[in-house]
Amino acid sequence: MNGLFSLKPEAVMIASATDKQDVLRQLSALLASVYRSDSDLVAERLQERENLGSTGFGNGVAIPHSRIPGLQRPVAGVIRLEEPVDFNAADGLPVDLIFGLLSPEQSGMSHLKSLAAIARLVRDDKMRDRLSSSENAETLYALLDNVTDRDAA
Template identity: 35%
Template sequence: MELTKILAPGAVRVIGHISSKKRLFQDLGEMAAAAYGIGAAGAIDGLQERESLGPTGVGHGIALPHARLHNLPAIQGVFVRLEKPLDYDSVDRQPVDLIFALFAPKDSGVDHLKALALVSRTMRDQQICQKLRANSDPAKLHAILTEARGSQAA
């Protein structure tokens, strides 16, 4: 599994300010709808449903929200870099500024976990996070993410 297959170039964005986690999930759902044709309402509901089980803020300014959705042909991702970090109820109680959301088919099973592991490994790399935080061009952010772990299998 490769990030190039999960993250489309049009699914990367820099956002100046988000006022709440709910608003972030709305933006992530709308991005998924625009990039992949995923139903925005279903994506938003899926993210909120998963988040109700426990926060997906993994620490160090990173959040990995994810959802399993019906009628989705493949695992898809969207990435957002926030210019102003958002209070996210992360495990380390720090605000987040790097968000990589995954949307997986309801029946994706182990592939969903492999994708989540791949994204998690990528986002734990301090050098990658430094590069992401130092850039505001979505094309450059996409390149940083997809070149980082492009050839590593999950």
């Protein structure tokens, strides 16, 4: 991911969700808490983006994203769901990996480059399978951290 965005260990979790709205609520709360943002604003902006069209990327992955004021650089959070939920993804498959991305309000290319880095990561079938089968948040973070280290080399 080449250091394009910040991903803190505490921004990675395993959770259960009942539906897409529940996922977005949990993701908003996680991102707002870890990166000290206004949770209502994060939820509102992620929902506004989702209303434009599903961020269900395909192959069991969703990448809800938005821009918000007050950030210095893009930040991410990751949730692996215990059971997949319908996310209206383009391929019709339910999702169990959610990568949330928040970028500074005026970011242009850094937001797009961060989205592209996440998309490249989850296009790798083996990596996606390893992420989806992670037993706990620590393992999930370690896999992502190793990718970051490898990409930076």
